[in-house]
Amino acid sequence: MTYAVVATGGKQYKVVEGETLRVEKIAGEVGAEIVLDSVLLARIEDALKIGQPILEGAAVHATIVEQDKSKKVLVFKYKRRKRYRRMQGHRQPYTALRINRIEA
Template sequence: MYAVIKTGGKQYRVVPGEKLKIEQIPADIGSEIVLDEVLMIADDEAVTVGAPLVAGATVKATVMSQGRAKKVMIFKMRRRKHYRKTQGHRQNYTEIRIDLIAK
């Protein structure tokens, strides 16, 4: 069984027991969260696709950690114009473990 959820403007395919990093959400470590924007649920043979969301479907997850990703360097340059600009960015994330997919 798996589901496709939407959180933080991105879509993720999740399976119970899986760990994944999503955009940061304000939750304490160890707390349980409910993700209710479920776009699709697939059982062994039955596939339920929402329009746009599956009615009454939720995904329960546990917050494992909060952190920051590796630094991404942004480098801009105009050749022969003596222009260089370097910038860095670290994105905040929340690591969660998927516990249950409920219809």
């Protein structure tokens, strides 16, 4: 089984070839191919390579499938007996990526 752990947007994701995952927003048009070069760990067949902190020469090639915003999260502040209420909504932008291939 081939997989890798990549860091993007301040988070780490385990990726497998062919899967689609949502990450923090990355600039680019839908259909564009991007290269994630901050690979922390890669396993190709039986060989496991661990970076310190990243693997040199390793990369994950992905295609941007979607640029959108996630569902609305409501933030409600309330203080009893003080007539204080504040409602605020937030939609976090994301980028959906399809993993094409993993190079180590």
